[in-house]
Amino acid sequence: MGVTAITTEMPRPEFLERHDMIGSSSVMRPIFKQIGKMARVDAPVMINGESGTGKEIAARRIHSLSNRASGPFIAVNCAAIPHNLIHSELFGHEKGAFTGASARKIGRIESANHGTIFLDEIGDLSLDLQVNLLRFLQEATIERVGGTESMELDIRVISATHVDLTKAVEEHQFREDLFYRVNVLHLQLPPLRDREDDILEIARINLHKFVAEQPDSKVKGFTEDAKRLMNVHHWPGNIRELVNLVRRAVAMCDKELIGPEDIGLERRSNKRNHIQTLAEVREEVESTTILAALRRNRDNVAAASRQLGVSRVTLYKLIEKYGLSK
Template identity: 40%
Template sequence: MAQSGSQRVLVIDDEPDIRELLNLTLSRMGLDVTTVEDLTEARRALASSAFSFCLTDMRLPDGNGLDLVEEISEKYPDLPTAVITAHGKVEDAVNALKIGAFDFVSKPVDLAILRQLVNTALRLRSAESDERESTQDDGGEPEQPAALDRLIGKSPAINQCKTMIAKLSRSQAPVLISGDSGSGKELAARLIHELGPRGDGPFVPVNCGAIPSELMESEFFGHRKGSFTGASTDKDGLFKAADGGTLMLDEVADLPLHMQVKLLRVIQEKAVMPIGAREEVKVDVRILSATHQALKPLVESGKFRSDLYFRLNVIELHMPSLQERREDIPLLAGHFLDDIAEQWHEDGPPEISEEAMAALKQHEYSGNVRELINILQRAVTMCEGSAIQPEDLMLEHVGTPEAPAPAPPTAEVLESADDVSLDSYMEDIEKQMLEDALKKARYNKTRAAEILGISFRSFRYKLKKFGID
């Protein structure tokens, strides 16, 4: 993909042969290339001309290329800069990304990877220029991308996340997204992908804990026909599926040690070796990782490789729990009730009474946003009037001074039910909930399962268990 000749590129390297090779490669892409051999000349060139991309070696006669990366980050924040690192020097690459480098390439420079990197950086530069011009035409201040509105909330914690996501989308640095289950880690990863220069490419999320250990290598890297029993055709792995885009490794802490070694190599070499293949296959993939577990204790106990940890955790984005942003609960509840009404083809969502909203704000959410959605689905099912009441939420310890939570059945009540056992008593309640959900869903079993927050398979099993048609 050739770029317009108006795009200017600065290359800094002290080896004449490499400068000539890079000049020739980039010029053939239709770029206007300036080459210099040290930091002094680079600073002079940056001061006198405007560039769209900068590529610098790490080791230079008058200093370290990382010093230049830092200067560019401060003085020319819109200029994407990549570094050339020595083969296998993971620490150099990590340090470069941490201080603001867009990406890196290793020596000997793979020209195909370099061309991909440059095209990605120039797409980012072009998109940001268009955004600035649009803002100037409107006469306003730059605003956050509209896509960030999908991360609902206005609390300081969530606003900080939005700012961080917008910044991370400009880089190719690996990001480790931490946070409790249900806090929105995959949504954050999708936003980083969509807002960046890879937004038109694939976004491939994979749950590392859901793939059997013996199948991981084939799933991640692919295989060739006949490479093992059952390999009847060639198969591209997840890395190849994400080529040109982003691969999200969810629950990365669940990766077994043998896969951690192979993953580290893929990240360093930007290539995969399918099972049964004789040659590596180049891949252009940005890695985003997510985990609800703290990785550092796993590193200290030897369950997670320290070199992979530092490679994945170049930048950490923490997604706050619902407890950390309770002020967002009314906004979230309103949004999800609208979604539920639309999905279930209701005329409109019920309102939430003040008492019910107070109960939602006080609840301890072990499942975070995902749990809030399930509670609201249940409340819409149980609500008889136009407004959701505390009892419709079916939360533990829900109650108000005016309407205390109902007491559990007493021994006398249980005894009067023909010596009913606790098991049969709970089964009666469960059966009633199944029947209520079916009525609410107009006997659509798939929708009834969604109302109860269980899988269709589990719902079907329970119907059979209780003899409900």
């Protein structure tokens, strides 16, 4: 797990655009440079940013620009896997290791051998799993659940979280030694509201992508009003929210130009003059409540789900529904 120098060219903006890293703003140019530099060094990376800022996309870019590009890229959402299954999911298990283990299972970490594993929401890992992950990072070996054989692996670890891990360490919710292991290189992704010059570019590129998937679509672009509202919208769900709205608009719009009403921004901007249906009120309250719970818990999904009285899996489905996910 040491730091190894790799020869890799700096990524060109058009290369990044083709691979979903869209943006030409002054805010994103340093991010692209950092990604290129991180790809050249085979060290653990920690990616921070709000939900929907593109942390997994950034991790994939680092992988695809590195000397591990021909190897696997395995993404694991640590918060979305039930607690009683995550150990087996990450490290695998041998046949008969526990009730229901009818066959050997290769874990996600082992599947990433000679490639990259992306551990999303690493801050949600329990302390006992953090110990196992730390041992893997220190020794580059794992043991399957129920097994006795140690396997040497060659894997780069990229992690992501929107939990403040420094505070989590102070509160003894995240191991300090693990924090320093996974936080060798650090990438901070900006929220979409700080990337005003990129909003329309992201919307345009995704519009063409979704139109290409629907040959019978009449859509060719956005009205000026739609562009204006997109530029002033706060985008609490960041890129994911924008992409979801564009996808929905392309699917449902029968005109050549998508207007504010097609992407739902007209309704949001005219709330005070609109008599909402019960379904609209319910959705608005639900999404607002979810966002508030995530903020109260520093975007810790497990803690937020406990406060809201729902399972982590249910909360993740609601986050996806309202375009609040990564």
